[in-house]
Structure formats: structure tokens, C-alpha cells
Amino acid sequence: MSSTHRAIAPTQWEYRLERSAHSDLDGILNAEDQKRISEWTPCTQFPTEVHLELMQAGIIPHPYKHRNEHKVQWVGKQHWEFRAKLDLGAQLNAHQVCELELEGLDTFVKVFLNGNEILTGNNHFLPYNVPLKPKDLRFSNELLLRFFPAAMAAKALEAEHGKVRAGSCNLGDPSRVYVRKMQACWRWDWGLELMTIGPDRPITLHIAKVKFDEIHTRAIVARDLSQRELKVDIKIENPLETPVSCHCVLTDGSSNEIVKEDTVTFQKRDLANVMWVFGADQRGEQLDHFSRNIGFRRAQLVQDSLIDQPGKTFLFEINGRRIFAGGSNWIPTDHILPMIEKSRYRALLELADFQFACGIYPAYPDFVKSVEKEAIANVKRLRHHPSLVLFCGNNEDYQQIRQWNIDESQLDPLPARKIYEDLLPKVVAALTDPQIAYHPGSPNKAADSWATDDPTQGDIHQWTVWAPPSNPWQNYDQLGGRFVSEFGMPSIPDIRTVDWWIDGDEKERYSQSKLMQQHNRAGSHERRFAVYMNELFRLTGDFATYIYHTQVLQAEAMAYAYRSWRRQWKGPSKEYCAGALVWQLNDSWPVSSWSIIDYFLRPKPAYYSIKRELAPVSVGIQRLVLKNRENDRPRQFYEYGAFQCADATMDIWAANGTMEVITCALEVSAYDVETGWTWSSGKGETVQLKPNSTTELRSAIPVPAPLVEQAADPSAPSGSVVIRAKLRSVQGEQGPKEEQVLASSCDWPQPYKFIDFSTLAEHCGLTAQITTGKKDESIIILSCEKPIKCLTLGLDEWRQGDAEVEFSDNGVSKNRKQALNFLLG
Known part of the structure; x- marks a missing residue:
């Protein structure tokens, strides 16, 4: 059953530089471009923004490229206008609800309908809902938005209320605090300086006999999780001044089966509270309709x-x-x-x-x-x-x-x-x-x-x-x-x-x-x-x-x-x-x-x-280097200058994010990247990981290293040793048929500048094989004979607009003779 609620979007959007207020653009734009922007020009999209439209028209370069940010600063200092047609296609009567919804206007703006001012806006974060009378609307209407420079308004407010501190040198002009607009427009330590301006979110005219004014859904879960209930506050706008019935249905999101349904009657302009409500449907003539996905959960700080x-x-x-x-x-x-x-x-x-x-x-x-x-x-x-x-x-x-x-x-x-x-x-x-x-x-x-x-x-x-x-x-x-x-x-x-x-x-x-x-x-x-x-x-x-x-x-x-x-x-x-x-x-x-x-x-x-690191199960290693005296360099660094290394210890722990105790085996191995020396703990020791917490597995044990006479550097035998910790599933009567690696981690000696990665890369024996997975995804299997550090896969060629390859994992570090599976989406 169709609803009598109509939602009409304005069409034929155009923009131009507001003629009476613009500053001198000589030396910035040529005469032809100045003329072009002073005339009404069709918008390429809606919602929109001035810089976007000027880019599409070839008036300005892309602000994100090169140093073009400086070339487009003039744009945000101007007054700009946008207009559109608002065609109703039907006659209105005095007993209809009419409301113009403007979801986002950036930022200082006056809104006119058929030449009459209906709104003054000054807050980019505030959606506006402007009630209109049916007599104010014609079959065909003109909507005009006139925008004013935000930086100019900010400076005026600063002059009136006083200058304040607002960020370090890379956070833009402090006058920004007086304007409710995206603060990064004034520059941020991750953002460019660009004063956006325009109607950047949808605009809709709502016309209805009776209209939902507000619906507040409240999904409530008992402390012991034994009961769930849904309460909904419903508020309607009803110029008919007659009772209206609202039929409410709660359905299961996965099966679409009806969980509960009920009907409530509004007496004129009442606020109704309904239990087990989802959506609204009028039995008879449908006046308005609303639906929302909800979820039940109990949350607490x-x-x-x-x-x-x-x-x-x-x-x-x-x-x-x-x-x-x-x-x-x-x-x-x-x-x-x-x-x-x-x-x-x-x-x-x-x-x-x-x-x-x-x-x-x-x-x-x-x-x-x-x-x-x-x-x-x-x-x-x-x-x-x-x-x-x-x-x-x-x-x-x-x-x-x-x-x-x-x-x-x-x-x-x-x-x-x-x-x-x-x-x-x-x-x-x-x-x-x-x-x-x-x-x-x-x-x-x-x-x-x-x-x-x-x-x-x-x-x-x-x-x-x-x-x-x-x-x-x-x-x-x-x-x-x-x-x-x-x-x-x-x-x-x-x-x-x-x-x-x-x-x-x-x-x-x-x-x-x-x-x-x-x-x-x-x-x-x-x-x-x-x-x-x-x-x-x-x-x-x-x-x-x-x-x-x-x-x-x-x-x-x-x-x-x-x-x-x-x-x-x-x-x-x-x-x-x-x-x-x-x-x-x-x-x-x-x-x-x-x-x-x-x-x-x-x-x-x-x-x-x-x-x-945030996987359900992870294993961690921390190496601490013992030095001949305290210093201010990282505790993980091996020293070969004024300070010298004496020894190194390591901690190993595992994080279990599941709610179950996990029984697994811890295996530790080591590889000296300079001598080729290897060490392994074998199949390892069975350990239990506590649920939803971290379990310490090893504490302050010596880092495995070759004997002094076999070491590349006798003063620091572990200084070229890579350590790997692995957690694997434990075979049992009901256990998995094949070994499953639950988590693994590699720790490399720091600083990395002492390691000859070019030689490692040349002799690591890295090979690649590409196969097809169950869902037709490509799987890259990489194998190596020696340890690798932060192996990153990428594409040699890419053009803007091309579909990007998505890797399931990347930037990995692995010990020798390990297969690395990368799923490509």
C-alpha cells in the first residue's frame, strides 16, 4: 500500500558567484572565467560544493594535487548562490503538513523560497527542518541558497568576543572556534586549508496529511540478559485534528518473521509510547511509513x-x-x-x-x-x-x-x-x-x-x-x-x-x-x-x-x-x-x-x-638487551659504540580474546641471520591460555644464541638472532587432524640498520605460487628458506579508477621455511 507522504527533491540545481558581493578577481581569473562563474551554471551533482563544481568546470585545478591548495584560496572568500526548481505536480490543501528538510548547509547561509527568506543558517553540523504553509507553495517553486564566507564571519565574531588560544601553529587560525563548521577547514596537522562552502547534504520537501515527527527506538536488555524489550516513543504532526491509528510490527532481521505487532491510536497531537514496535503502517489509507534496523545489546562503561x-x-x-x-x-x-x-x-x-x-x-x-x-x-x-x-x-x-x-x-x-x-x-x-x-x-x-x-x-x-x-x-x-x-x-x-x-x-x-x-x-x-x-x-x-x-x-x-x-x-x-x-x-x-x-x-x-595484534589469539615477544651501563636509547637496542651489549633476555606471552580456555603448544625457534645457526624448542610445551585475558608464558629467559666461539660477534652473540614464537593446536582424540597454527610472532634484533637485508633478500630463497581458492579468489603462496622482515606485496601499475587488489594480509615477518598465504579479493 503506497503512502500519502511525498518526499520531493529539488531539481535543476545551478550555481554562480553572487555578483554584488564578490571581491576583485583580476590577476586570479581571466575575464572569460570571471564571466562564466558570474552566470548561472548547471551543477554536475547534488549534494555539491563550490570547489567541486569549479573543478568540474575547469575553472580551478584539483586542490589536492601539487601545490594547488594555494591557488584556490580565493574561492572560500566569495559569496556563492545555488538555486533549484521545486515542482509539486499537485495542488496542496490547507490541512497538509509541509516541511523543508535541509540536512547540511556549509555554513553561513540564507535560504529563500520564491523570493521570501525562510531560514538563516550558521551551523554546519545542524540539520534544519523548516515548516511551511501550503499557501506558501506553488505548482513550481524556486529555492535559492545564498552562502557567505565562513572565515570572514569567524573574524567578525572574534573581534566581538575576543581572541583565544586554539591549537598549535599547524591547526589554523584561532578564530575557527567561533564557527560551528568542520574545524579542519582552517588547516590541521593532517588536513589542508580549504574553506568549503555549499549545500553538501540532501534537501527534501516533505508533504503529508499526517507525518511522523519523531520516532525514538529504545532496545533494552536486562542486566542478566534474560529479557529484551523494545520501547518506541512516537510523535506525529497531524493538522487533521482527528484520531489516527498506527500499526506497528517487529520482525526478525534474519528470517523476516513477525515477532510482535500491535496498533496504537493517537488522539490528535499525542505522544505515544509503544512496546514491541518496528515500523508503522496504517490499516486503511497509509498516511506515513517508517522503518529502522535495530539491535539488542547491553553496554556499560x-x-x-x-x-x-x-x-x-x-x-x-x-x-x-x-x-x-x-x-x-x-x-x-x-x-x-x-x-x-x-x-x-x-x-x-x-x-x-x-x-x-x-x-x-x-x-x-x-x-x-x-x-x-x-x-x-x-x-x-x-x-x-x-x-x-x-x-x-x-x-x-x-x-x-x-x-x-x-x-x-x-x-x-x-x-x-x-x-x-x-x-x-x-x-x-x-x-x-x-x-x-x-x-x-x-x-x-x-x-x-x-x-x-x-x-x-x-x-x-x-x-x-x-x-x-x-x-x-x-x-x-x-x-x-x-x-x-x-x-x-x-x-x-x-x-x-x-x-x-x-x-x-x-x-x-x-x-x-x-x-x-x-x-x-x-x-x-x-x-x-x-x-x-x-x-x-x-x-x-x-x-x-x-x-x-x-x-x-x-x-x-x-x-x-x-x-x-x-x-x-x-x-x-x-x-x-x-x-x-x-x-x-x-x-x-x-x-x-x-x-x-x-x-x-x-x-x-x-x-x-x-x-x-588484535586477532582473537596472538602471541607476543619482548627482547630486552642488557648493557654495560644505563643509557637513554631503547632498551631493545644492541650497542656497539660508547655503550656495549652484555646479554639479552626475552618475555613471551599470549593474548586470548575468546571466552574459552585454549590448550595449545608453545614452540620457540631462532635463526642467526649472519651465521645460519638455528635452534628450536621442538614440539614445545603444552600451555593453557586463560579466557579473555593475557597469559604470561616465559619471563626474562635468555635469548637463544650460538656459543661465543660460533657467534658472528662474540661480544653480543644474540645480536643477529631472529626469534620466533608459535602457538599451535594440540593433537588429541577429538582434536584436529592437521596441525593448526593459532598465532605466531617474530622478533628481530634492533636497530635494523645493523642487519644486511639486501643479502638476506638475495639468498632467502623466496618463491611464489598462485592458486585459485574456493570462491575464485587468487591465493599467493610465498615460501622462504631464511627469515624475511615486513614483506609487502603491491602493484607495479595502477590508474585512477582501476579496481584495487585487496590483500588479506601484508607486511609480514616470518621465519625460515614458512608458507605465507595471501588472499587477493
Whole structure:
């Protein structure tokens, strides 16, 4: 049965430069292009954005290529107009609901319908719903959007309310805090400076006799998981002023079988509460229809005391099970939002947080009122998702107080506390169930000070590895906290991505070129990179090798962090670290950054190393080198200069993410890459892995090494020895017929610059075989006679638009005579 609710999208979108307000473009555009942009031009798509349209028209170059970012700065400083036709195709009557839904307008805008102003907008994060009267609409209507420069508005607000601190030198102009717009538009340490502008989300006119105004689904699970119930608050808009029946159906998502159905009657403009509701259907004339996928789960943020350490846990319990949360931080998938293809967007995560980051945000009444509307709209938009367990008020705003040496004794050093500690928690409490927690800020400050680096409470951001005081990444095991919600190590992306932004300029194709710096926004990145790269690898002038080394550095550092912090998940009342979220998952443009997947969705080796560390079962090795005296270099480094190596020990542990005890065998082997000496523990010792926790298997045992007289370096016999730990299934009466490797890990002696990888590669006996899998996927089987380190597979040729090959694993390290299976999708 069809619904009388009509949803009409405007058509025939056009754009132009608003003639009366534009600045002088002489010297920027030729006379012909100035004339072209001043006339109405059809849009190539909708939703859209000005830079996107100007690129398609050939007026501006691609902002992401070369150094074109500087050539297009004029665009965001202009006033732009968009218009469209809104044809109804039918006569309206006085008893119909008419509402114009504008899901996203970037950012300062006036909206006109048939010449009459119907909306003034100033918040990019706020969807607008404008009620209209039927008499205001004709058969054919014109919708006009007039956009104004956000940077200009920000400066005006700054002049009115005062200048504040807002980020370091690579986070753009501090006036940004006055504007509710994607803050990265002012530049970020992973983003370009580009002031986007335009209607970048759908616009729809809704016409109905009776319309659902709001539907709030609440899936509730009992504490003991024995009962589930669904409650739905339904609000309708009914100008007919007559009772309306709503038929509600709850169906099973897998079988489509009806679980429960019911009918509720609305008396005029009532708010109804319905149990077991899914969707709505009117028996008779269908007036409106709504459906939503829901999920049942019980979630809780747990902050309990620990058995033998100070502070409290910061962990999530899902359906009664405490979990170690391994994941990543998400940034916008594209700086120009309408350029996001659906397939690329689905491949990443959906944005869910309050958009306050790295600044002293204001709290004057109009700003707070706008934020309140924004918070209400977005909490309502997101609250039904079962994956949502926590709303967070801000990112790093608390820590800026001490980072920038702001006087903590001031009466109000951070005015926006009114938002984070009063407004937002009230909105979340009023609009969600208690299962969704609220956290004022990440990292959160201590109760009695502005300190945000206490590892014994809340969450922390661990940036002392990349930023000053620049701890070595090999110290990540000592730099954890109850929940590490940010940490990272940057790298250069795939060389094909680099070549895309270089755009054929071969003279810029080296590591320290202007174009490479243009596409790296991290503060002091060359100085910081130089320390880690020089310590770990041999110096190289080869561009491809340098890029690869940055990726190996990132992969090693991120794997070690996850491995070390997961080790601290030791079971009930010993959840010393309950999660780690790498900064960052993705890029918003082609750039060198902390991402583990680049702009073109090419995973870096770090993506795979993290994936392996977060497998249901993993095994870890940590080697510690004993030196003749203490020094400030990584504890894992072998020394051959002013300091000397004495010996080395290792720890071995296993993480079991399942809820079952796992019985398996631990095998340890070693290979000297300089002499060919080998050692093995044989079939190994049977061990039991505790459920949902880490089990220590070996502690401070000597690293296997040849005898002094057989060693390549008698002063440090283990300095060229690769160690491998493997967990394999145990054969039993009911056990598997063939051995199953549950987990394996390789530890190489550091620093890697002392190892001759070129000789290893030449003599490792690497062979490849390609076969076809059960689902017609290609499987590459690689075998080697000697150890390999961070073996990465890629493509020699790629053209934009070509389908990318997806590897099931990559960037692996393996010991000798091991087959490596790569599934190609």
C-alpha cells in the first residue's frame, strides 16, 4: 500500500558567484572565467560544493594535487548562490503538513523560497527542518541558497568576543572556534586549508496529511540478559485534528518473521509510547511509513577499583562481557564531503562525536544555544545505534590549559566547560538510555586539577612518542594507561598516492621536496622523523626505500603498542589497560599522516600489523638487551659504540580474546641471520591460555644464541638472532587432524640498520605460487628458506579508477621455511 507522504527533491540545481558581493578577481581569473562563474551554471551533482563544481568546470585545478591548495584560496572568500526548481505536480490543501528538510548547509547561509527568506543558517553540523504553509507553495517553486564566507564571519565574531588560544601553529587560525563548521577547514596537522562552502547534504520537501515527527527506538536488555524489550516513543504532526491509528510490527532481521505487532491510536497531537514496535503502517489509507534496523545489546562503561594498582578501570562491558577495545580514530573521509563515494564511505566509519577539538571554545549565549540545537539533533540521529556506547564532549580541550601554560587560577580559563559539563550531559541524559555513557572530554581532566595525563584514571592521549619529550616508541609498554584513546606514528603513503599528488613533476620526487612538505602537515615532522629513521634504519637516498622505511617504522611502532597494552589486559580486577585507539584510520586528502589507510583506501603495513595484534589469539615477544651501563636509547637496542651489549633476555606471552580456555603448544625457534645457526624448542610445551585475558608464558629467559666461539660477534652473540614464537593446536582424540597454527610472532634484533637485508633478500630463497581458492579468489603462496622482515606485496601499475587488489594480509615477518598465504579479493 503506497503512502500519502511525498518526499520531493529539488531539481535543476545551478550555481554562480553572487555578483554584488564578490571581491576583485583580476590577476586570479581571466575575464572569460570571471564571466562564466558570474552566470548561472548547471551543477554536475547534488549534494555539491563550490570547489567541486569549479573543478568540474575547469575553472580551478584539483586542490589536492601539487601545490594547488594555494591557488584556490580565493574561492572560500566569495559569496556563492545555488538555486533549484521545486515542482509539486499537485495542488496542496490547507490541512497538509509541509516541511523543508535541509540536512547540511556549509555554513553561513540564507535560504529563500520564491523570493521570501525562510531560514538563516550558521551551523554546519545542524540539520534544519523548516515548516511551511501550503499557501506558501506553488505548482513550481524556486529555492535559492545564498552562502557567505565562513572565515570572514569567524573574524567578525572574534573581534566581538575576543581572541583565544586554539591549537598549535599547524591547526589554523584561532578564530575557527567561533564557527560551528568542520574545524579542519582552517588547516590541521593532517588536513589542508580549504574553506568549503555549499549545500553538501540532501534537501527534501516533505508533504503529508499526517507525518511522523519523531520516532525514538529504545532496545533494552536486562542486566542478566534474560529479557529484551523494545520501547518506541512516537510523535506525529497531524493538522487533521482527528484520531489516527498506527500499526506497528517487529520482525526478525534474519528470517523476516513477525515477532510482535500491535496498533496504537493517537488522539490528535499525542505522544505515544509503544512496546514491541518496528515500523508503522496504517490499516486503511497509509498516511506515513517508517522503518529502522535495530539491535539488542547491553553496554556499560565500567570504572572499578583494581586489585593491586591505584586508580580505576576505564573499560566497556558488552552483554556482560568485558572487552579489550582495539580500534581507531576516524576523520572525515574527504575534505570536500560531496566527493565521498558511497562505497568509500561504507568502507570506513560513520562520524559520531561532538565537534569540539583543540581550542578554548566560547560560551556566550547565542553560541551555546546553537550548540544545544546541534547536540539535540545529533544525539537523536545517533542514539538508536547499538554500536554507540559513549558520547564524548570534546577532544583535547582540557589538556590545552596546561599545554599552553594558561593561568589555571583564572576564574574561568575554559568557558566551554559550561557546554562540556552542563549542557551536553543534560542533553544526553534527557534523550538517551542510561546504557549510553557521557564522558566530558578526551583525555579527561583530573577531578581536582587540569591534569589530563594520569594513566590510572579515565583515558589518555599518548603523544610523548611523536611529540616532545620524544620517548622512543620502544617504550610504549611503559607509556600506557587505563584506556589509550589516541596515539600514533606517521608515515608516507603508498608511492602511487605520492605520485598522484606530484602529478608528473619529477624534479619534486624526493623526500625533502616542496611537494612532499606541502603534503605533510605534522609539526616539526622532518626533525622527529629523522630521529626515529636514523636510529632504526640505514640512511638512504632512494625515494621508494625511504617511503617504505617510514611505513615499516609506523607498522613496528603501532604493533608494539597494541601488543604491549593488550598484554596489560590480565583478567578480572587486573584490566590495567582496556583499550587502544590508533590515531588515525583514514585520510581526508592525499597526505603523509598518522593514517593506517591512505586517501585512496590503500592500507599501509601498519593496518595489517595492527590487525594481527588484535586477532582473537596472538602471541607476543619482548627482547630486552642488557648493557654495560644505563643509557637513554631503547632498551631493545644492541650497542656497539660508547655503550656495549652484555646479554639479552626475552618475555613471551599470549593474548586470548575468546571466552574459552585454549590448550595449545608453545614452540620457540631462532635463526642467526649472519651465521645460519638455528635452534628450536621442538614440539614445545603444552600451555593453557586463560579466557579473555593475557597469559604470561616465559619471563626474562635468555635469548637463544650460538656459543661465543660460533657467534658472528662474540661480544653480543644474540645480536643477529631472529626469534620466533608459535602457538599451535594440540593433537588429541577429538582434536584436529592437521596441525593448526593459532598465532605466531617474530622478533628481530634492533636497530635494523645493523642487519644486511639486501643479502638476506638475495639468498632467502623466496618463491611464489598462485592458486585459485574456493570462491575464485587468487591465493599467493610465498615460501622462504631464511627469515624475511615486513614483506609487502603491491602493484607495479595502477590508474585512477582501476579496481584495487585487496590483500588479506601484508607486511609480514616470518621465519625460515614458512608458507605465507595471501588472499587477493
